[in-house]
Amino acid sequence: MLKPWLGRAGVLLLPALPTLCALVTTAVLFIAFLLIQGRPAWQAGPLVFEGAFGSLFAWENTLMRAAPLMLTALCVALPARAGLIIIGGEGALVLGGLAAAVTPLWLPALPAWPMLIAMGVASMLAGGLWIGLSGWLRQKRGVNETIGSLLLSYIGLAIFRHLVEGPLRDPNSLNKPSTPPLDSSYQIGVISDSFYVHWGLVAGIVACVLAWVLVRYSVIGFALRVVGGNPRTPRMLGLPVDRLVLLTCVLGGGAAGLAGMFEVSAVQGSANTALISGYGTAGILVAFAARHNPLAIIACAILLGGLEASGGLLQRRLGLPDATTLILQGMLFINLLAWETLTRRTGDWRLWLRGHWIAAPRAGLEEKGETSHG
Template sequence: MRSTVSYGSPAAARLILAVLPALPTLCALVGTLLLFSLFLLVQGQPVLDAIGYIFDGAFGSSFAWQSTLLRASPLMLTALCVALPAQVGLIVIGGEGALALGGLVAAVIAVLVPQGTSWLIATPLMALGGMLAGAVWIGAVGALRQWRGVNETISSLLMSYIAIALFKHLVEGPLRDPTSLNKPSTRAVPDALTIGSMPGLEVHWGLLWGVLACVAAWVFVKHSTKGFAMRVAGGSNRAARLVGLPVNLLAFSACALGGAAAGLAGMFEVAAVQGSANASLLAGYGYAGILVAFAARQNPLAIIVCALMVGGIEASGSLLQRRLGLPDATTLVLQGLLFANLLAWEALGGRIMAWRVKLQAVALADATTQLEQTHA
């Protein structure tokens, strides 16, 4: 008697189809745990204890959760700086520079607005300024790619270096607050314009806006004509041009939107965390956002979950240091292993497409049979 659950079973085919997109990420997670365990064993560290401390440091208490959420907030937005251009087939890794410039512009606007201006006016201006700075910077990457043929991965990385250098020059030079002695920074954001915490949490409102941005990006990509056009362009640039889609404009728009998200992250870091634009703003959130986007396989909704995972890893570093005496940078090793595994398991992409075709054929055949039986 034939088993009801097999490769050819319609029910099994539908189940596998549902989890198939996450397969490379799941394989990467398993590979990362194995390699990280080996890394700990070489140092004579207890593997299970270390993994337990990572979990406790990320999600084991209310304090751990708040620390994780605080780090996940900018990661959601910087990950969108990678995920949105990826919809049109571009690999952009310049979110760190866009975040820095977005935060710098927001800090300048906070100081320039007339004293006594309501936060209802000043805070949106800061957000718009930060988003515009990020959009212009990353949008330029898309423009260079589409109109001048410059590789977007290289140009976005170089543009990020330029943005960071420009940020440091302005913060340590023309925009420096004379009262900031050992830690150069811009003038502090007025207390009336700082962004506080959400009720019941020690986490600022940037978390909510990060989640909303991811949901809005998912709706845009999956359920709008422009989003569909971007995915068509990302699937086949030549086919998109043949059907008359404005590929150049779509690529530029995707990059600008991604840059705007990273710029918004910078604004929240300045207005809610740092209180001014300073070197602490360059905490690597733009680079970690690349890892989040790849772990989420460029899916805006999955970015929320992956940002929590990576934010939790970052939050657990201090607990590993206190309990096992491991350097705080141990969590960076874990992130690096995860990123390497994600890239390695991307090779499954072609095989997954082949499996998907076969599984869809099984599911379609079952649906056709059921339809015929209904009309019989």
């Protein structure tokens, strides 16, 4: 007899099936890719694991990279709830970072906490404005939000470069144009000396949990599912579609902007072109792997952070060029999209499982209960 708990676990895990399949096929393809080049492919797996999770240092390295990914993934996942595919997180991140870097210059000297809060708010406003603009263009001007956000991201990067290398440049930054460095009291430190990861990780996890509560339990989250489900029903229900879409864009952009603030105040110390390092783009990958579920984003960001963290080790030990991790990420993305076609099937299987493994035993129990009462 099939066990009901097994069925229930199946129902819970089925949504993860496409992602798990994608991981497996990506691994197979990557091994084939290494074999073609005559590299010792069987060493790659253990190396990735060692570089990502093999030691405390590896964990720190992984989580340090995962933190901004969680926030930039929210920039994709939140608008996705309303049916938008936003891929402009990179622009929101760098503009958020820039806003955070210049806030202390423009405000009077403040104690650390108020200043950090002001920097956070400024970064979220900048990021939220940028992605919100994509949402506004879509709702009011019919501009496709995917293309709109991508182009706006390029514009954002250009504005960032222009300001950092021009008007906002610190004259003392010679070979690496930067904004003036943050006062050390405004820099965000690590969680503890024995766990060398900055507070951005906590911010990322908190943001994901809040986003999860929002989309899963709140009235707004329910309305967002209706808006994302189909374009006509929410209007028939009188839902404020434009406002809801804008809200997800502003919240998502705010998350990406906050990632920029942490990169500036916890890693770089000023806004410079090192901010443009692909976290916004990798966030798209994380959000798709997590199927836009904010809790799953935490896990997927750690996984992808681990892949990036292990890149160095792969390069050194196997003598591979540093583009190899990018190829691995690209393969993962293509595989995720390819396995996405399973989603329709998983819905059917879910129904089947519910019917055969859960409902039936439960109905049996209810019958028993009734006879005992009678």
